Amino acid sequence: METLELVWFRNDLRCRDQSALARAREQGPVVAVYCFCPEQLARHGVGGNRIAFLLRCLKALRKELDDLGMPLKVLRCPTFDAVPKGLLSLARTIGARRLWFNDEYPVNERLRDSGVEDIFAGAGIDIVRGSDTVIRAPGTVLTQAGTPYTVFTPFRRRWLESIHPEDLAPLPRPRRQTRPDISSDDIPDLPSGCEVQAPADMWPGGEDEALKRLERFVDVGLEGYREQRDFPAMDGTSTLSPWLSVGAVSPRQCLHAALECNDGRLDGGSAGATTWITELIWREFYRHVTAAFPHVSRGQAFRPDYDAMQWRADPEQFDAWREGRTGYPLVDAAMRQLAQTGWMHNRLRMVVAMFLSKNLLLDWRLGEAHFMEHLVDGDFASNNGGWQWSASTGTDAAPYFRVFNPVTQSRRFDPDGHFIRRYVPELASLGLPQLHAPWKAHDALLEYPGPLVDAAASRRRAIDAFRALGG
Ligand SMILES: Cc1cc2nc3c(=O)[nH]c(=O)nc-3n(C[C@H](O)[C@H](O)[C@H](O)COP(=O)(O)OP(=O)(O)OC[C@H]3O[C@@H](n4cnc5c(N)ncnc54)[C@H](O)[C@@H]3O)c2cc1C
Numbered sequence: 477m478e479t480l481e482l483v484w485f486r487n488d489l490r491c492r493d494q495s496a497l498a499r500a501r502e503q504g505p506v507v508a509v510y511c512f513c514p515e516q517l518a519r520h521g522v523g524g525n526r527i528a529f530l531l532r533c534l535k536a537l538r539k540e541l542d543d544l545g546m547p548l549k550v551l552r553c554p555t556f557d558a559v560p561k562g563l564l565s566l567a568r569t570i571g572a573r574r575l576w577f578n579d580e581y582p583v584n585e586r587l588r589d590s591g592v593e594d595i596f597a598g599a600g601i602d603i604v605r606g607s608d609t610v611i612r613a614p615g616t617v618l619t620q621a622g623t624p625y626t627v628f629t630p631f632r633r634r635w636l637e638s639i640h641p642e643d644l645a646p647l648p649r650p651r652r653q654t655r656p657d658i659s660s661d662d663i664p665d666l667p668s669g670c671e672v673q674a675p676a677d678m679w680p681g682g683e684d685e686a687l688k689r690l691e692r693f694v695d696v697g698l699e700g701y702r703e704q705r706d707f708p709a710m711d712g713t714s715t716l717s718p719w720l721s722v723g724a725v726s727p728r729q730c731l732h733a734a735l736e737c738n739d740g741r742l743d744g745g746s747a748g749a750t751t752w753i754t755e756l757i758w759r760e761f762y763r764h765v766t767a768a769f770p771h772v773s774r775g776q777a778f779r780p781d782y783d784a785m786q787w788r789a790d791p792e793q794f795d796a797w798r799e800g801r802t803g804y805p806l807v808d809a810a811m812r813q814l815a816q817t818g819w820m821h822n823r824l825r826m827v828v829a830m831f832l833s834k835n836l837l838l839d840w841r842l843g844e845a846h847f848m849e850h851l852v853d854g855d856f857a858s859n860n861g862g863w864q865w866s867a868s869t870g871t872d873a874a875p876y877f878r879v880f881n882p883v884t885q886s887r888r889f890d891p892d893g894h895f896i897r898r899y900v901p902e903l904a905s906l907g908l909p910q911l912h913a914p915w916k917a918h919d920a921l922l923e924y925p926g927p928l929v930d931a932a933a934s935r936r937r938a939i940d941a942f943r944a945l946g947g
Contacts, residue, residue, distance in 0.1 A: 478505055480656060482572035484563065485510045485548075486580055488608055488723035489533045490683040491540045493646035495608045496576040501650035507570055507658055508541050508548045510534060511562060514667040515554040516584070520856070523849035524670035525818035526721075529679050533724045535663045536682025545655040552664060556588035560595040567601055570658060575601060578608035581766045582856045583773035610760050611727050612638055614767030617760075624768035626778075626871045631764070632757050641740050646729045674818025674852045679718055686725035689716055694733045701748035708810070708821035709894035714752070715819065717853035720759070727756055762861030765871050772860055775841060777869035784945055785869075787839035796928050797832050798846055800900070803927035805912060806886035807831050809899035816899070818852035827885050829866030834879040835934040837941060840867035868942065876942035879935045886912040900924070 481500035485508055488494055500506050512534075517527060538548045551562040567575060575596055580586070589605075596603050607613035617635050618624060625631035666672065693714040697704075704712030719725045731753060735742065738749035766772060777783045796802050800811035810824035820828070825847075833840040844863040848854045864870025868878075890896055893911040897904040902923045903911055910917040915926050 479573040480504065480570050481506050482563075482567050482570065482575045483508050484575060484577040485537065486577060486585075486723075487721070488578050488726070489530075489537045490686075490724050490726065491537070491544065492649045492683060492687075493608075493726045493729050494578075494723075495606045495647060496578045496604070498647040498650050499604065499606065500574070500576040501653070504573070505653045505656055506546045506650070507572065507656065508537075508546050509551060509563065509566060510537075510548065511551045511553050511559050512664050513553050513555055513559070514664075516556050518667075519555070520584070521845050521848040522854055523851070524666065524672040525674040525850060525852040526718075526848075526854045527670055528666055528672045528676065529674070529681060529718055529818075529852050530722050531663055531666060532676065532679075532681025533719075533722050534681070536684070536724070538660055538663060540649075540683065542660060543652075544650060545653040547656065547658040548660045549658070550661040550664060556584055556591075559588050560591040563592055564595050564599055564601075567596070568599070570656075572601065574604055576604045576606070578606045579613070580609065581614060581763050583770045586770075608726065608728075609723055610763050611644075611731060611756075612760060614764045617764060624764060625761070626765070628758065628761050628872045631761050632754060635757055635760060636742050639742055641735055641742060644728055644732050644735065646726065646732055673815060673850070678817060679819075679852050681724070683719075683724045686716065686719035687729070689714065689719070690725060690730060690733050694737050697748075698734060698737055698752060699746060699748045702751040703748075705751070706823045706889050707895075708813075708824055709890055709892070709898070713822065717855070717858075718819070721853045721855040721858075727759065730756055758861075759858055761871075762857040765861060766857040769871075772864070772870075773856070778864050778871050778873075779869055781945060782867075782869040782942075785941065788837045790836065790838060793836050793928055794832075794838055794842060796925070797828070797836060797838070797843075801925050801928075802831065803915065803925045804831065804882040804886070804931075805893075805896045805900050805903055805914060806890060807882050809890075809896045812899040814847070814850050818850060820847075820851070823885075823889050825862055826866055827880055827882060829863055830874075830880045831882055833863075833867035834938040835882070835929050835931060837934070837938055840864065840869065877939050879938060881931055881935070883913050883931065 481504050483497050483500045483506050541548050553559050553562050593603055612635055617638055704710045734749045734753055738745040743750055772778055800808035802808055807828050810820055810828045814820045829843055832838050832843045840863045844859055847859055865873045868874055868876040896911055914924055
């Protein structure tokens with residue numbers, strides 16, 4: 477009997493350009509496995525929108541694998557603690573020769589993986605690890621002194637120097653195989669108690685959908701990306717983040733598609749393409765930071781001096797922020813977009829994160845957790861990086877005295893008010909410029925609250941609080 481290769485899928489739920497799968501298949505027939513850990517997801521604060529999307533992607537993956545003759549086993553492990561034994565038991569049952577997987581970087585994932593390595597070493601079964609959730613693995617883009625970068629611009633420069641476009645061709649779908657006599661498992665149901673608000677038809681699962689979106693975006697969106705990406709009322713960005721976060725599309729596929737539209741140039745050429753590539757590099761940067769600075773996975777500020785910050789405790793204001801009732805229309809529209817769709821435009825993520833951490837002076841970790849609970853693209857590294865950037869506690873963060881004014885942002889990035897009118901319908905009848913600052917309207921708007929804080933006074937309060945820390 478031919479020995480089998482066991483491929484462990486994690487945040488790389490695709491068959492094309494999946495290096496663990498491609499390399500394993502070159503060695504022999506493959507059995508795939510996924511470990512579903514609902515209690516661990518709950519501990520990580522991952523919400524129903526993301527879990528439901530992940531399960532849709534898993535279902536699509538099972539179909540793709542079935543077409544290739546590869547069974548998908550699904551291990552139900554409450555937490556990561558049960559994963560090593562579960563995988564070993566499966567490997568033994570099917571007589572696997574090797575276990576293959578692509579690395580992940582947050583602390584608990586790394587602890588889980590070393591547990592798997594230990595138990596497999598004890599059992600004499602080889603493990604082959606790769607790196608496929610990033611284009612350049614953490615530890616391979618370092619300063620001249622051999623240390624990890626903590627500032628984005630030089631990281632980006634070095635990252636670009638380290639890339640050879642000719643090496644970026646995505647790996648094809650692996651060859652079909654004769655199906656081993658092993659059945660695929662059912663995909664788990666959504667764990668009880670998970671709440672899902674994001675419409676399923678807005679975020680269909682699977683790599684075919686991701687590749688369709690990627691193709692459409694590079695065809696019609698990439699050229700104008702630089703000009704349009706900051707305007708939430710436009711379809712100016714790819715909306716690929718959910719698929720990237722579960723690995724239904726790889727960052728290499730994205731980069732490759734952008735390069736094809738830019739004569740193979742990583743830098744220079746189309747401003748749309750190079751700006752989009754820079755966003756993909758931000759994604760890489762935060763993964764490198766997560767890998768190099770484990771304290772960020774433990775709820776600590778990247779800059780330890782900021783852990784002394786006395787954040788205010790104000791549950792009522794936090795609720796107003798969560799529910800889109802701050803009285804600042806752009807902030808409220810953004811929070812309602814998140815509540816209704818499970819996604820929020822990048823410009824607005826920065827606006828609402830600054831509003832929470834600076835104007836309200838509430839702990840950024842509350843906001844980080846709220847995002848994780850609702851985002852369909854919830855991703856530890858990018859979420860933590862984005863929150864710490866906005867709260868000025870992170871790598872290369874916005875300096876603490878930089879506080880977006882929510883009305884100025886509104887006038888600048890939703891100049892016609894289309895986005896606000898879509899998500900805050902009670903303001904729809906207001907004309908400009910009052911729409912951006914409704915408290916200035918002559919008619920009382922009984923159904924819309926007044927501003928929760930004064931923007932200028934709360935900005936000064938935040939700057940004073942940061943300055944008191946010696947920042
Ligand atoms: C406070 C805050 C929280 C965030 N939380 C998350 C999160 O949980 N998950 C997540 O995927 N992104 C997060 N981001 C980054 C960014 O907002 C989203 O990736 C982006 O809005 C996704 O939309 P898109 O796919 O249309 O992006 P596009 O503009 O089309 O960009 C392409 C891809 O590049 C990556 N990317 C773009 N901008 C960033 C960025 N600033 N940082 C890291 N990667 C980026 C994403 O993978 C994105 O899909 C956060 C940003 C902030 C400020």
